[in-house]
Amino acid sequence: MLINSAADLDLASPDPLELSPALLERLRVTREAVLSTLATGAPVYGVNTGMGALSKVRLTDSEQRTHQHNLLQARAAGGAPWLPPAEARAVVVARLKTFLTGDAGVSPELCLQLVAVLDSGMVPAIPAAGAGSAGEIIPLAHAFGPLVGIGSLLVDGTTVQAEGKLPPFELGPKEGISLLAGIPGATGRAWLQVGNARRLVEKLTLAGAGAVAVVGANRDPYNPLCGRGDEVLAEELGRILAVAGPEVEPRGLQAPVSFRVVGQVNAQVRRAVGRLEEAVERAFSGVTDSPAFLAGEFVGTAGFHGIDLAAHCDQLVAALTHAAEVSTARIHRLLDPAVTGLPAQLAAEPGPQAGLVTVHKRAVATCHYLRRLAVPSAVGVMETSNGQEDVQSFSWEAVGVLGEAIRLAREVVACELLAVHQAFALSKRPVPEGLQELLGEVADVVPPIVADRPFGVDLARLLEHVV
Structure with a gap:
């Protein structure tokens, strides 16, 4: 299925997904604008600051390089029972659909990594309960940790470690917090x-x-x-x-x-x-x-x-x-x-x-x-x-x-x-x-x-x- 925009992404379709060159280029242009804005050094929540009650803490350049990966790792506090595979897939599709609007400003490569998950036949092991936060950070940490080798995947009903199961990927600036943002889980x-x-x-x-x-x-x-x-x-x-x-x-x-x-x-x-x-x-x-x-600017939302x-x-x-x-x-x-x-x-x-x-x-x-x-x-x-x-x-x-x-x-x-x-x-x-x-x-x-x-x-x- 060729995807030209977020509106084209059909949650019900089991067909392999392909993001069109035009869509990838639009995502790339937005990503370059995001990186340019971040380069000014102005505070951006969860990117060069801590999260939640620690949002007043500014992160050093060295801390920022590992922060996006650590966001997923530290928030995966859930456990079994896991969502059924159909619901887990719906969470991933919904996250991809929100990314394709460009609001998150993530890279086209991250979107392609989500496509790789959806086309792999595997789904992340996402806890069915335990999302006691203002958003969905705990289940989303489990949902998208496997993108970078964290957590577990469900393969033919069996839980397996995610490490080595997907192409290697390194999260760039703002991409970890973007994976944890919003309510794609409840929506999907x-x-x-x-x-x-x-x-x-x-x-x-x-x-x-x-x-x-x-x-x-x-x-x-x-x-x-x-x-x-x-x-x-x-x-x-x-x-x-x-x-x-x-x-x-x-x-x-x-x-x-x-x-x-x-x-x-x-x-x-x-x-x-x-x-x-x-x-x-x-x-x-x-x-x-x-x-x-x-x-062209970062806006905190609810x-x-x-x-x-x-x-x-x-x-x-x-x-x-x-x-x-x-x-x-x-x-x-x-x-x-x-x-x-x-x-x-x-x-x-x-x-x-x-x-x-x-x-x-x-x-x-x-x-x-x-x-x-x-x-x-x-x-x-x-x-x-x-x-x-x-x-x-x-x-x-x-x-x-x-x-x-x-x-x-x-x-x-x-x-x-x-x-x-x-x-x-x-x-x-x-x-x-x-x-x-x-x-x-x-x-x-x-x-x-x-x-x-x-x-x-x-x-x-x-x-x-x-x-």
Whole structure:
């Protein structure tokens, strides 16, 4: 893939990367301007001064020559568990994307070293937790230490020492601090989770519509006219109605609330996903380096304070938690003959068999875990660096919590799909056309349920192949 600008860098593409000659020349021109400005000897944070509370300490020429390397070495205070390879790669791609804007003023050679990492098939071993600073210096030190032989890489799931695994490289002035600046980790990881959340919300819609169809819920609440003034809601109501199909056996004027509000619940998840995506775009296009090289001079910024990303990650976690709670309530109703007209607990032989009651219990436990994750990440600042860093946004942690929330919400959706699958099997009701593909996928991995069995195996298959 030929890259002419930061906008061309597609985080989703696995293709080898090539920085165009024109782009490399623009980076080189900016780098020369940076070096010229540094040559004046004016204080530049983290280049010819110390960091944090030591920023008033001026470094000698000799100290400056090793300072950029030492920045990475001294700040790699994290440890296992490491980020999954896909998230680690997203961090590296996001860092490269920010460098290609020219704000950091790094050399084209450093950008090419990042390309070498991405094309190598290896990813850095980056700690999943422990970023208790105003930015992301601890995880970023682990992410980019391997560029100069520090730290570890993940190769085919195995952790190996980074030394000697990449072409030799020596960091120049300002390049170490540039690798540690901003919030590329939270940004790249949030971009990845946006894609995961979009796939999940489609399953939320299908599972909810399946529950609506199998209990014969009155379709009035899903009339798109009920979404007046809210385009996202109106579209979601239309999706549910299209998937669930018309009423076949109306069982009353009103289904339980958990069925009636599926449109509102899923619309809120879709809104939260869209807003997070917008925050990711702002993070990529905004100034996050500090000091940034803007209009020919160094400018200290607060681009490391990722409250925009953190807040929108938190909002999506809350929306997913509510969606999982509502889904779990529907599962409980699907076990109730008074709601479905089907055998109790969706057992083929109620009494001798327990049916899917423990599947609901698993969903309940998962929701309980989700509720504990829904505490806003940015609440609870603590001082570090002798008071120089007296607040944090915890955006790194926020996106980590979001990833866990998506994983847990998928579990709940798998539980509901299993219940919907069994309810249709017991009811002998025709499957609406809009659900046939999904329930066909479920049937491909879940054998007919004619007796009790370890349903965890069925849920694992659904998570692997369907949800």
